[in-house]
Amino acid sequence: MRKLGGIRLSHHKGSENCKSQPLPRPEKVCIPMSMHIGAPCSPIVKKGDLVTVGQKIGDTDAFMSAPIHSSVSGKVTAISDYRMSNGRTCKLVEIQTDEEQAVCPDVQPPAVHDKDSFLSAIRESGLTGMGGASFPAHVKLAPRQKVDTLCINGAECEPYITSDYRQMAEAPDEVIDGALQVMKWLDLPRCVIGIESNKPEAIRILTERAAAHPEITVVSLPCTYPQGAEKVLIYNTLGRIVMEGQLPADQGVIVMNVSSVAFVSRYLKTGMPMVTRMVTVDGDVIGNRCNVVVPVGTPVKNVLEFAQCDLEKAKKILYGGPMMGVSVQDINDPVLKANNAILAFSEAFAKKHSPKATACIHCGRCISACPLNLMPPDISRAYARKDTAALEKLKVTLCMNCGCCTYVCPAKRPVAEINQFAKALAMSAAKK
Amino acid sequence: MGLLTVSPSPHVRSEMSTQKIMLMVILALVPAIAAGTIVFGPRALLLVIFCAAVSMMTELVCRKLMQKENTISDGSAMLTGVLLALNLPVTLPLWQAAVGCIFAIAVVKQLFGGLGCNFANPAITGRIFLLLSVGSDMTTWAKPFYYLDAPFFGLFETSGSAALDGLTGATPLVTGDAGLMELLLGNTGGSLGETSALALLIGGIFLIVTKLISPATPVAYLGSLAALTFVQVLITGGEMTDVLYALLSGGVLLGAFFMATDYVTTPITNKGKIIFGIGCGILTFVIREFASMPEGCSFSILLMNLLTPYIDRFTMTKPVGAGTPEKEGA
Numbered sequence: 093m094r095k096l097g098g099i100r101l102s103h104h105k106g107s108e109n110c111k112s113q114p115l116p117r118p119e120k121v122c123i124p125m126s127m128h129i130g131a132p133c134s135p136i137v138k139k140g141d142l143v144t145v146g147q148k149i150g151d152t153d154a155f156m157s158a159p160i161h162s163s164v165s166g167k168v169t170a171i172s173d174y175r176m177s178n179g180r181t182c183k184l185v186e187i188q189t190d191e192e193q194a195v196c197p198d199v200q201p202p203a204v205h206d207k208d209s210f211l212s213a214i215r216e217s218g219l220t221g222m223g224g225a226s227f228p229a230h231v232k233l234a235p236r237q238k239v240d241t242l243c244i245n246g247a248e249c250e251p252y253i254t255s256d257y258r259q260m261a262e263a264p265d266e267v268i269d270g271a272l273q274v275m276k277w278l279d280l281p282r283c284v285i286g287i288e289s290n291k292p293e294a295i296r297i298l299t300e301r302a303a304a305h306p307e308i309t310v311v312s313l314p315c316t317y318p319q320g321a322e323k324v325l326i327y328n329t330l331g332r333i334v335m336e337g338q339l340p341a342d343q344g345v346i347v348m349n350v351s352s353v354a355f356v357s358r359y360l361k362t363g364m365p366m367v368t369r370m371v372t373v374d375g376d377v378i379g380n381r382c383n384v385v386v387p388v389g390t391p392v393k394n395v396l397e398f399a400q401c402d403l404e405k406a407k408k409i410l411y412g413g414p415m416m417g418v419s420v421q422d423i424n425d426p427v428l429k430a431n432n433a434i435l436a437f438s439e440a441f442a443k444k445h446s447p448k449a450t451a452c453i454h455c456g457r458c459i460s461a462c463p464l465n466l467m468p469p470d471i472s473r474a475y476a477r478k479d480t481a482a483l484e485k486l487k488v489t490l491c492m493n494c495g496c497c498t499y500v501c502p503a504k505r506p507v508a509e510i511n512q513f514a515k516a517l518a519m520s521a522a523k524k
Numbered sequence: 525m526g527l528l529t530v531s532p533s534p535h536v537r538s539e540m541s542t543q544k545i546m547l548m549v550i551l552a553l554v555p556a557i558a559a560g561t562i563v564f565g566p567r568a569l570l571l572v573i574f575c576a577a578v579s580m581m582t583e584l585v586c587r588k589l590m591q592k593e594n595t596i597s598d599g600s601a602m603l604t605g606v607l608l609a610l611n612l613p614v615t616l617p618l619w620q621a622a623v624g625c626i627f628a629i630a631v632v633k634q635l636f637g638g639l640g641c642n643f644a645n646p647a648i649t650g651r652i653f654l655l656l657s658v659g660s661d662m663t664t665w666a667k668p669f670y671y672l673d674a675p676f677f678g679l680f681e682t683s684g685s686a687a688l689d690g691l692t693g694a695t696p697l698v699t700g701d702a703g704l705m706e707l708l709l710g711n712t713g714g715s716l717g718e719t720s721a722l723a724l725l726i727g728g729i730f731l732i733v734t735k736l737i738s739p740a741t742p743v744a745y746l747g748s749l750a751a752l753t754f755v756q757v758l759i760t761g762g763e764m765t766d767v768l769y770a771l772l773s774g775g776v777l778l779g780a781f782f783m784a785t786d787y788v789t790t791p792i793t794n795k796g797k798i799i800f801g802i803g804c805g806i807l808t809f810v811i812r813e814f815a816s817m818p819e820g821c822s823f824s825i826l827l828m829n830l831l832t833p834y835i836d837r838f839t840m841t842k843p844v845g846a847g848t849p850e851k852e853g854a
Contacts, residue, residue, distance in 0.1 A: 099538075101536075327844070333844060336843075336847070338845075406528075408528060408535065414534060414535045414536040415534045419528065419529070419535075421528060423528070437535075442529045442535075446531060446537075447541070450542055450598065450639075451639045451640035452640050453600075453788055454640060454787045454792055455545070455787040456792040456793065459793060463844070464843050464845060465842060465843050466841070467840060467841055490843050490844075490846065493533070495533050498534050498537070499536065499537055501538075502538075502540045502544070503542050508533070509532050
């Protein structure tokens with residue numbers, strides 16, 4: 093079977109042997125009330141309140157959402173407005189940390205005895221997809237469709253990032269146990285774990301641990317970005333195609349990140365909700381690249397300082413990887429639940445990788461690079477004349493913004509960016 | 525630290541650039557330029573440099589007049605000049621070569637909007653323009669190594685010059701009297717860059733190995749031309765070496781590797797490139813056999829350039845996941 097894939101990238105996985113270590117207690121944390129796809133939470137604490145580690149501080153009645161917990165113990169010093177990278181605003185709870193770091197008495201292993209109690213426990217854990225998209229896990233785990241397979245994403249196809257790899261290497265049993273728990277409570281007979289072949293150690297360890305569970309298979313994926321993209325992963329591990337407008341569940345699949353399933357395992361044992369996450373810190377201005385376990389809401393600055401970043405030289409800072417990561421706007425912005433990496437780059441790097449766009453030379457590299465065989469030059473022309481019918485035909489809505497097209501473009505055109513504009517236009521036209 | 529740079533993803537770009545592509549194609553043409561210089565003397569090199577310079581000047585002036593950004597550094601004008609020069613007979617007067625370059629850049633390329641917007645290959649169209657306007661000068665072919673007997677190694681001799689009497693002749697495509705070895709090495713008459721099949725093959729293979737071009741076009745072009753010649757040999761009863769002869773003589777190799785693979789004016793998908801190549805092969809064969817023209821390569825590529833938008837339309841890719849969803853269990 094032909095595997096889907098876009099482009100070969102330099103891996104830059106220099107931090108793969110950096111054992112995870114806890115970040116020293118930050119002086120304060122700033123926890124946004126929206127770190128997930130869906131409705132933002134409302135703060136349920138107010139200024140002056142004392143909070144403890146794992147205490148719920150934000151919640152909502154909306155289904156598509158996940159509660160938010162305090163990652164530290166201390167005093168709420170302010171509740172302000174926070175502009176997120178997508179341009180919307182939400183509330184931000186600022187907490188001054190104290191010495192004790194007392195754990196909330198509510199943090200107890202949840203009582204799980206059936207699917208419903210499992211799902212409500214997952215909701216209470218605040219788990220959102222840890223691979224980057226931050227989809228509320230309790231929603232993902234309760235599809236209306238009949239599902240038969242749990243597909244675990246251990247591809248970690250973005251350059252630099254190694255936090256999923258460290259999870260698999262340091263605590264493979266958490267991954268296997270988490271997978272078994274999800275399969276047990278959702279009654280899924282089968283599980284595949286897809287790992288890119290540049291992580292032979294992770295493949296070896298997990299294959300070894302999965303040997304006792306014939307229902308779990310470990311699949312080695314080719315080293316072509318974007319193996320971790322949901323549709324690519326599902327096709328390359330299971331041979332199923334998620335069609336336009338479908339969710340993975342329509343093809344009987346639930347996809348979870350390795351770190352997410354490992355979290356499920358830990359949560360069911362300890363009851364500690366999602367208040368920390370492992371973050372890879374790397375980039376050309378980082379003195380000491382590392383994997384750190386960071387309390388959610390810690391300012392990016394603290395993490396960079398811990399990794400001996402030359403803050404004077406840092407010009408571009410990213411949440412996540414260089415292909416799909418989001419620019420950090422302010423060094424005091426918080427680390428979010430979905431941040432698998434913080435990368436910091438110099439001005440020279442930023443300049444080199446934002447060259448001036450020139451005329452399209454029709455070379456077709458973007459088409460060959462697209463894992464889904466889209467045709468960006470045609471999309472771009474159709475978008476320029478606002479031709480929504482043509483965009484519909486070109487299936488622009490399939491574009492997942494993996495960035496392969498922009499990466500390979502010799503004319504340095506913002507191909508993926510234009511695709512996103514075109515996609516938004518096509519979707520707004522489809523709604524009418 | 526100052527303000528952070530905020531931009532949409534991806535935040536990294538590949539090393540490949542338009543300029544690098546153009547320069548690498550020129551690099552791939554170096555063996556052909558060298559072979560041309562050895563066979564036809566220093567004037568061959570002079571023409572190449574002259575055409576490149578005139579093309580770049582024309583680009584510069586056009587962009588200035590149109591008040592558009594200067595694009596001379598992308599290397600495409602230089603490549604057009606080099607390619608056009610390689611398509612010229614070595615004895616062509618410089619002013620005619622200059623007219624060809626100006627036509628190629630100003631009319632074929634810049635009037636349509638510059639790089640990426642032209643529908644016809646500038647170098648090919650420039651050649652055809654010259655062929656139709658100064659036909660006799662364009663079809664005066666110096667004999668290999670004529671320059672050894674000409675004053676100043678032929679540097680200043682143009683077609684019609686008395687010093688060249690007896691040093692020019694027809695191309696082997698017309699006379700058919702060159703051996704295969706001569707065609708391979710370029711020891712024959714013809715345009716200054718298309719005589720040595722070996723030099724062109726080296727350049728073509730370099731382009732394929734470095735993935736600058738897809739092998740689809742040259743394979744389809746040369747394959748279809750060879751197949752048609754083969755059928756002709758079977759019917760009319762010739763020698764099998766005629767098939768090789770058809771591939772190695774004239775401008776076919778230069779066309780197949782360097783002109784029919786021009787990104788801008790040829791189809792974008794591999795399927796389209798195969799159709800384009802086969803079309804070129806058929807047209808080249810037909811023109812060579814049935815038209816009064818000795819050489820069909822340039823015309824075939826130009827005609828296929830015109831069909832490119834249609835080929836592109838019929839060879840669109842099928843996106844993964846496009847189509848009506850088949851709900852499982854439904």
